[in-house]
Amino acid sequence: MDAKKKNNKAWFLVLPVVFVVAFTAIIPLMAVANYSLQDIQGADNRLFVGLDFFKRVATDPNVQDAFARNVTLSMQILLIQIPLGIFLARLMPKSGWKASAALVVVAIPLIIPWNVVGTTWRIFTRNDIGLGGVLVNKFTDYNLSESTFDAWATILVMDTWHWTPLVTLLVYAGLRSIPQAYYQAAAIDGASALAVFRFVELPKLKRVLMIALLLRFMDSFMMYTEPFVVTGGGPGSSTQTLSILLTTIAIGQFDIGVAGAFSLMYFLFIQIFSFLFFTVLTLDERPGATRVTPKEKVKSREKVEKPVNSKLKKVLK
Amino acid sequence: MSTLELKNIALHDGAEDVMYDISATMSSGINLLVGPTLSGKTTLMRLIAGLVKPSSGSIALDGADISNVAVKDRSVAFVYQQFINYPSLTVFENIASPLKVDKVKHSKEEIAARVEEMAKLLGLSPFLKRKPSELSGGQQQRVAIARALARKSDIVLLDEPLANLDYKLREQLRAELQSIFSEENAIVIYSTAEPSEALDFATNSFVMSEGRIIQAGKALDIYKQPVNVAAAKAMADPPINLLPSSYSNQRAIFANKEFQLERPEIIGKEISNFTLGIQPGKITLQPTGSNSIEFSAEVQLAEVTGSSTFVHVKFETGQEIVIEVEGTETFELDQRLKGYFNPDDLYGFDVNTGKSIFFPKGSVN
Numbered sequence A: 001m002d003a004k005k006k007n008n009k010a011w012f013l014v015l016p017v018v019f020v021v022a023f024t025a026i027i028p029l030m031a032v033a034n035y036s037l038q039d040i041q042g043a044d045n046r047l048f049v050g051l052d053f054f055k056r057v058a059t060d061p062n063v064q065d066a067f068a069r070n071v072t073l074s075m076q077i078l079l080i081q082i083p084l085g086i087f088l089a090r091l092m093p094k095s096g097w098k099a100s101a102a103l104v105v106v107a108i109p110l111i112i113p114w115n116v117v118g119t120t121w122r123i124f125t126r127n128d129i130g131l132g133g134v135l136v137n138k139f140t141d142y143n144l145s146e147s148t149f150d151a152w153a154t155i156l157v158m159d160t161w162h163w164t165p166l167v168t169l170l171v172y173a174g175l176r177s178i179p180q181a182y183y184q185a186a187a188i189d190g191a192s193a194l195a196v197f198r199f200v201e202l203p204k205l206k207r208v209l210m211i212a213l214l215l216r217f218m219d220s221f222m223m224y225t226e227p228f229v230v231t232g233g234g235p236g237s238s239t240q241t242l243s244i245l246l247t248t249i250a251i252g253q254f255d256i257g258v259a260g261a262f263s264l265m266y267f268l269f270i271q272i273f274s275f276l277f278f279t280v281l282t283l284d285e286r287p288g289a290t291r292v293t294p295k296e297k298v299k300s301r302e303k304v305e306k307p308v309n310s311k312l313k314k315v316l317k
Numbered sequence B: 001m002s003t004l005e006l007k008n009i010a011l012h013d014g015a016e017d018v019m020y021d022i023s024a025t026m027s028s029g030i031n032l033l034v035g036p037t038l039s040g041k042t043t044l045m046r047l048i049a050g051l052v053k054p055s056s057g058s059i060a061l062d063g064a065d066i067s068n069v070a071v072k073d074r075s076v077a078f079v080y081q082q083f084i085n086y087p088s089l090t091v092f093e094n095i096a097s098p099l100k101v102d103k104v105k106h107s108k109e110e111i112a113a114r115v116e117e118m119a120k121l122l123g124l125s126p127f128l129k130r131k132p133s134e135l136s137g138g139q140q141q142r143v144a145i146a147r148a149l150a151r152k153s154d155i156v157l158l159d160e161p162l163a164n165l166d167y168k169l170r171e172q173l174r175a176e177l178q179s180i181f182s183e184e185n186a187i188v189i190y191s192t193a194e195p196s197e198a199l200d201f202a203t204n205s206f207v208m209s210e211g212r213i214i215q216a217g218k219a220l221d222i223y224k225q226p227v228n229v230a231a232a233k234a235m236a237d238p239p240i241n242l243l244p245s246s247y248s249n250q251r252a253i254f255a256n257k258e259f260q261l262e263r264p265e266i267i268g269k270e271i272s273n274f275t276l277g278i279q280p281g282k283i284t285l286q287p288t289g290s291n292s293i294e295f296s297a298e299v300q301l302a303e304v305t306g307s308s309t310f311v312h313v314k315f316e317t318g319q320e321i322v323i324e325v326e327g328t329e330t331f332e333l334d335q336r337l338k339g340y341f342n343p344d345d346l347y348g349f350d351v352n353t354g355k356s357i358f359f360p361k362g363s364v365n
Helices: A009-037 A052-059 A061-091 A097-111 A114-124 A131-139 A148-176 A180-189 A193-221 A225-230 A242-252 A256-281 A294-305 A310-316 B041-049 B091-100 B108-121 B137-150 B167-183 B195-201 B219-224 B229-235
Strands: A038-042 A045-048 B003-013 B016-027 B029-034 B056-061 B076-079 B155-159 B187-192 B204-209 B212-218 B241-248 B251-254 B257-260 B273-278 B293-304 B308-314 B320-326 B336-341 B347-349 B356-358
Touching (some): A009 A256, A038 A256, A052 A256, A061 A148, A061 A193, A061 A242, A097 A148, A114 A225, A148 A225, A180 A193, A180 B041, A180 B076, A225 A242, A242 A256, B003 B187, B016 B029, B016 B041, B016 B204, B016 B212, B029 B041, B029 B167, B029 B195, B029 B219, B041 B076, B041 B155, B041 B187, B076 B137, B091 B137, B137 B167, B167 B195, B187 B195, B195 B229, B204 B219, B212 B229, B219 B229, B229 B347, B257 B293, B308 B336
Parallel strands (some): B155 B187
Antiparallel strands (some): A038 A045, B003 B016, B003 B056, B204 B212, B241 B251, B251 B257, B273 B347, B308 B320, B347 B356
């Protein structure tokens, strides 16, 4: 055995990270998992209940309603903010002091703390003294503490104001990284503005948009502070998000076991959904999808793409 | 045979002049724009394509003024230094794209036939179904070239198309391009910053420097008889050695060496100073003839490129020149070296204007 003994001491360098992550993520999460499996009555009085709490959360109509609300809200947010963000980014100046100024102005909502955003909008939308509330009331009846539609729309508008800039900034950065030559080449081809967007900008923005989609989905699905401050989840429970409901159960009712089960399911849902989302969107960029020799690749692609390219085949004949 | 005529084209960007009074006539076949980066090659091509409007002057194709024709209505194709293709479209769709938006309607069969033809010409037939990102750099640039050729434009602009490719691919593709374009009827305008590439094409060339066309003619003629220092630099590979020198009574000084210089161009003229130029390859380490002039200098640096070695040497005067030696030789640093040159191989340039005064003997046709 004259083979050199492997030096694995580099492992120790990872230890600090392991400690930090353990204290900030793993241990708290395990505590929550611990609560979710037993019914704790007192310090010495606990009862193992298995998955009972999970079942209870899953079948709770309040949770189901909040889940549906969150899904709807996230979808609406994505449908509004992604196109709006792209639209705004394309309008922004490309260079010079105007570009810097536009970037600062656009980024302002992003650096305002959640609570401040909520408070600002709470006052802004009051229909006695709020600028927005009074203004809207001139045209139509507006009262977010009475009308579920008004409350929902307010949350949607507020979030759009707060977070569209994130999409705008990401897309702006993506647009700036497209070489001018692409636009010139398209101009020489005689491509329309729509074609330039469809065939040059959109494919080049694919990755950036994927990140924007993911971030906006995760953030909006976890939304808590702003609706809590502006509507308190009301009227009724019309704007009660999963996060608000969870806080009510955990702190309001001090139902720690149920809240623990709820938290884990909430966390896992976001985790799994984001993972699936990412996987589906990057399907054609996976290393496995391209790691074949050119010759095989042509063959395999032909097989796979037959239905898609049947039109092309006809043309070729 | 068609011709493209540029008449007194100038371009200003605000108060800044970008292009000065450019006039040139280009005809079917390959026309070269040669010059260092920032000399205005790309800008001139964008002007010809119609992407930028000249501040003054006009562009005429076969006598018809096209200055005011919009980009998409000009019969122009453009290939860039970067590999520009539509990322989400297949190679087939990419090559077909200019045909699909062409004003003249093409049937699907026509388009397919033309794409096949282009693909065959550029060796892309096996890759028609791939996306550009699944191709190598050389293949991507082939797609861009196929796209440019597909529409049979009157003018094809290639802006340093091979600059981003590695050496071998560049050589290969350059040879292919020459044969492809020799069969096209289009006016091909090809820009390059590399003198060796220009000399390889050996065709009609326009040397650009600081927004001007300073010389036009066959590449080799420009190499032999550059109008000024800038043209000599643009066409010389490796870079030409330039040394300030004084002259009186048919005696000139090369660094610290005084020698006899007999040139009919300067005899009888009142010239006391000029810049002498000599190609690194014209300086040798052994005397080559009876009129070889010997000099000595210290070795500063030796660059080995494989087929030859570039020795940088320094004179006592502090001036440096480069000698090109065949093969790979090793030199000691600070070693004293004897070099030889023939006064007949010297170029002479005016110190102030840079204009050529005389050329190497034998280069005058």
